[in-house]
Amino acid sequence: xxxxxxAQGLRKTYPLSAKQRKLERTDQRYKTAVENLSFEVVxxxxxxxxxxxxxxxxxxxxxxxxxxxxxxxxxxINGASIVSDPMGVRMTIGFLTSELKLEEVFSADYLFDFFxxxxxxxxxxxxxxxxxxxxRFGIEAFAQTKVADLSTGMKQKVSLxxxxxxxxxxxxxxxxxxxxxxxxxxxxTDFLLELKGEGKTILLSTHIFSLVEKVCDxxxxxxxxxxxxxxxxxxxxxxxxxxxxxxxxxxxxxGDAS
Amino acid sequence: MKSSVLTIxxxxxxxxxxxxxxxxxxIVLPGLLIxxxxxxxxxxxxxxxxGDGTDQSTIAVVGLPASVEQMADASGIxxxxxxxxxSAEEMxxxxxxxxxxxxxxxxxxxxxxxxxxxxxxxAVAPQVEVYYNSADSSSSKAYASFVALLDAYESSLSxxxxxxxxxxxxxVAEDKDLAATIIVSIVPMLLLILLFSGCMSxxxxxxxxxxxxxxxxxMLATPIKRSDIALGKILALALIGLAIAAxxxxxxxxxxxxxxxxxxxxxxxxxxEYLLLALVIFSTTLLIVMLITVxxxxxxxTKEAQLYLTPLMIVVMVIGLLGMFGDGAKPExxxxxxxxxxxxxxxIGIFTFDFQPAAVxxxxxxxxxxxxxxxxVLQKMFKSERLMFAR
Numbered sequence: 001x002x003x004x005x006x007a008q009g010l011r012k013t014y015p016l017s018a019k020q021r022k023l024e025r026t027d028q029r030y031k032t033a034v035e036n037l038s039f040e041v042v043x044x045x046x047x048x049x050x051x052x053x054x055x056x057x058x059x060x061x062x063x064x065x066x067x068x069x070x071x072x073x074x075x076x077i078n079g080a081s082i083v084s085d086p087m088g089v090r091m092t093i094g095f096l097t098s099e100l101k102l103e104e105v106f107s108a109d110y111l112f113d114f115f116x117x118x119x120x121x122x123x124x125x126x127x128x129x130x131x132x133x134x135x136r137f138g139i140e141a142f143a144q145t146k147v148a149d150l151s152t153g154m155k156q157k158v159s160l161x162x163x164x165x166x167x168x169x170x171x172x173x174x175x176x177x178x179x180x181x182x183x184x185x186x187x188x189t190d191f192l193l194e195l196k197g198e199g200k201t202i203l204l205s206t207h208i209f210s211l212v213e214k215v216c217d218x219x220x221x222x223x224x225x226x227x228x229x230x231x232x233x234x235x236x237x238x239x240x241x242x243x244x245x246x247x248x249x250x251x252x253x254x255g256d257a258s
Numbered sequence: 259m260k261s262s263v264l265t266i267x268x269x270x271x272x273x274x275x276x277x278x279x280x281x282x283x284x285i286v287l288p289g290l291l292i293x294x295x296x297x298x299x300x301x302x303x304x305x306x307x308x309g310d311g312t313d314q315s316t317i318a319v320v321g322l323p324a325s326v327e328q329m330a331d332a333s334g335i336x337x338x339x340x341x342x343x344x345s346a347e348e349m350x351x352x353x354x355x356x357x358x359x360x361x362x363x364x365x366x367x368x369x370x371x372x373x374x375x376x377x378x379x380x381a382v383a384p385q386v387e388v389y390y391n392s393a394d395s396s397s398s399k400a401y402a403s404f405v406a407l408l409d410a411y412e413s414s415l416s417x418x419x420x421x422x423x424x425x426x427x428x429x430v431a432e433d434k435d436l437a438a439t440i441i442v443s444i445v446p447m448l449l450l451i452l453l454f455s456g457c458m459s460x461x462x463x464x465x466x467x468x469x470x471x472x473x474x475x476x477m478l479a480t481p482i483k484r485s486d487i488a489l490g491k492i493l494a495l496a497l498i499g500l501a502i503a504a505x506x507x508x509x510x511x512x513x514x515x516x517x518x519x520x521x522x523x524x525x526x527x528x529x530x531e532y533l534l535l536a537l538v539i540f541s542t543t544l545l546i547v548m549l550i551t552v553x554x555x556x557x558x559x560t561k562e563a564q565l566y567l568t569p570l571m572i573v574v575m576v577i578g579l580l581g582m583f584g585d586g587a588k589p590e591x592x593x594x595x596x597x598x599x600x601x602x603x604x605x606i607g608i609f610t611f612d613f614q615p616a617a618v619x620x621x622x623x624x625x626x627x628x629x630x631x632x633x634x635v636l637q638k639m640f641k642s643e644r645l646m647f648a649r
Contacts, residue, residue: 015644065479068643090481101472103269105276117265118480146276 004170004201005041005064009073010034012059033059035225037073041203041218046196048216049205050246056225057205058097061174064203065095077170091119094168096159096176104148108139108158111147112165119166126165133161137187153184160191171195173204177211189215209242221246223253262482266490267497270464274498284460285501288452289509296513315359315400318343323368329411335403343389353391359400361389372415440518445510446605447578449503450598453543454574456502457550461495462563465554474646484646485637492551492633499547503539527609534608534618541625542601546574548632555639577602586610587617594620597628 013030021027034056041047049057062068064075066086074081080088102111109130116126134140137157147155164171176192177185192202192215206212212219213233220230228249229236237245275281318340319326330337343361344352352358364386365371371384386408390401422428468474477487527535553570557563577598587607591614594600600621607613639645 062647067475067478068647087481087483090479093479095479097475101476103273103471103473105273110272114265114269115480118262118477118482120481 002043003040004043005047005075005077005203007040007060007064007073007075008038010037010060010063010070010075011072012056012063012068012070033225034063034070037222037225037227039220039227039230041201043201044196044199045217046192046202046204046215048212048219049203049222050207050209050212050219050242051205051222052207052250055222057222058174059225060222061095061097061172061203061205064089065093065172066090067095092168092170094163094166094171095174096163096171097174102147102155102159102162105146107144107146108134108150108161109143111158111162115162116165121166129165129167130161133164136191137161153181153187156180156184157187160188164195168200170201170203173202175206176204177206177208209246213242221249223250226253228253260486260489262486263490263493266477266482266487267493270491270494271497273464274460274494284456285498285505288456288502289505289507289512292448292452292506292509293513293516296510297516300513300517315396315403316357317360317362317400317404318358319362319364321364321366321368323364325369325372326364326407326411329407333403333407335407346389349389350391353394353397356396359390359394359397360404362404363387363389441514441609442606443582445609446581446602447575448510449506449539449605450542450546450574450578450602451571452506453499453503453546454550454571456506457495457499457543457547458564458567458571460498461547461550462554462557462560462567464491464495465551466557466563467560469557469646470559478646484640488637488640489633492548492636495547495551496544499543500540503543507535507539531608531611534613535605537622538601538604538608538618541622541629542598544629545597545601545625545632548629548636552632552636552639555636555645574598581606586612589614591617591620594618595624597625600624 011032012034013032016024016026016029016031020031021029024031037056037060039047049060051057059068063070063082064077066082066089069083069086074083076082077089078092080092082089106114112130112133113126116129121129134143137160139154139157139161142150142154147158150158173192176188180188189211192204195202196215204211204216216233218230218232219236221228221236233242236242240248274284316336316338319337320340320343322337322339327337338358340361343349343363349358349361353360365384368384368386375381375383377383388401388404391397392401468477478484549570550567553566554563557566580599581602587603587610588594593603594617604613604618604621607617
């Protein structure tokens with residue numbers, strides 16, 4: 001099957017400040033966040049990047065969203081290179097993180113229009129999309145309320161609607177349910193499955209095993225910036241639970257998790 | 259202009275005006291504050307110098323001579339004759355109550371003693387004693403007035419010549435010279451400070467604040483050039499900065515006559531001077547907004563941005579202060595290429611009616627060029643991962 005996302009040998013390092021070197025007790029001037037990472041996400045599937053904090057998940061997704069450039073390697077989203085055509089990549093993707101922050105002084109209505117304008121969506125198309133998404137998430141009731149006055153759940157709904165305002169074919173979610181209460185987390189997972197039903201390709205990063213088990217078709221386990229396993233859930237787990245399989249992989253890669 | 263730049267600029271303006279009260283405070287308050295403060299200061303200073311006529315002081319005099327009585331009448335000093343002076347405690351009490359402001363004792367036959375006194379004789383001169391309370395402003399004023407009266411009387415006794423006693427206007431300064439002296443010493447510095455402090459919070463909020471809140475990353479993930487985001491932000495900030503500059507300038511010029519209690523007529527400046535001034539302020543505002551925005555882009559948080567901007571603010575204040583010293587605008591064209599200092603020199607030239615057109619052109623053009631360079635640098639900074647995603 002044709003991949004919607006293809007990552008090939010991605011590598012990313014960060015310079016470490018003197019303070020960071022002291023904190024991490026290292027003399028190295030650079031930290032390797034991602035090392036030789038390659039994987040593919042097939043069109044229409046949900047692919048999960050599973051890994052502990054600091055494994056390089058966010059860096060990987062930021063590279064794929066063309067927010068930062070890899071030191072080496074490349075990736076293609078619907079054929080557009082993140083290195084040579086970052087604008088083309090950003091045109092085709094929707095990007096949402098659990099940290100996605102919206103300007104709190106604006107209303108959902110204003111933000112939807114603003115981001116649609118940045119994606120060059122025509123007003124008529126924008127209004128139709130807004131009506132449909134606001135109805136889907138029940139945003140109409142608080143569409144004119146400032147984000148600052150909304151609950152966390154309401155904010156996440158607005159973030160979801162805004163991130164797909166331009167109807168992208170590939171959606172990248174970084175820790176989409178992190179820090180959310182169970183009801184809001186369910187809204188997110190339901191929406192992920194709904195998007196999959198619409199034929200969208202979804203790449204998400206998480207450290208929550210149940211989320212991967214519930215929504216992902218395939219997953220990759222990333223530890224210390226390297227992809228240590230990649231495949232369907234059955235291929236990854238064998239006869240174990242995903243959690244057990246993950247900790248076995250972690251022990252083999254890093255050592256004792258405790 | 260590109261639509262994405264305008265979209266960002268509109269969003270920045272909408273964010274700024276989303277809180278009407280704070281927007282109003284940022285724009286109108288500097289001008290309003292200066293107007294109010296200077297009007298009050300002008301009234302207070304005028305009251306201190308001339309008095310308001312309600313605190314006419316009375317001086318109790320023992321042995322009042324006819325000569326002094328006549329001079330006091332002519333000077334409007336109110337004297338009351340007294341048989342003797344009270345004790346120090348009673349004096350303080352009467353001064354506190356406001357009944358009397360000072361007490362004076364003349365020796366018996368003062369006029370005759372003065373007339374017959376020979377300065378060459380070496381004998382002790384007739385003694386006048388003036389008692390007052392230096393802790394009481396009314397008493398101090400009465401003391402000063404009365405001593406001045408006695409000095410004048412003493413001078414008149416040996417009058418050999420007078421200075422400027424005729425009807426002519428001996429000070430040949432024009433109104434506009436007076437205006438220039440006052441304005442040059444205050445306006446350039448105040449304008450720079452008001453402009454800088456006004457733009458500081460707005461710009462640091464728009465760039466460093468957006469990074470701090472995490473909303474910058476959201477915007478960077480959209481298909482819009484980072485250079486357009488930078489340009490849109492600076493466009494909005496420039497408009498806000500110009501509004502602050504206009505408000506500050508109006509506040510300053512409207513309150514100058516109040517500060518000087520009518521001594522200064524700002525109508526001495528005509529349309530050409532105001533037009534040139536507007537051009538200089540316009541280019542200076544763009545330069546300041548650019549400087550603040552570039553420094554803010556280096557910071558991760560608004561607090562950090564304010565920290566970085568404080569030394570820059572001190573530099574701006576010092577440059578403004580330099581305008582208070584020196585004799586008029588610098589004639590050498592080279593000074594008009596030094597950022598910010600050129601604006602101060604240009605303002606001095608315009609206010610003293612001593613500007614060279616080439617200097618104003620050099621100042622405005624160089625400010626615009628520096629702003630252009632700054633915008634280019636800012637656009638590069640917006641493309642830097644280290645600056646945009648640093649945590």
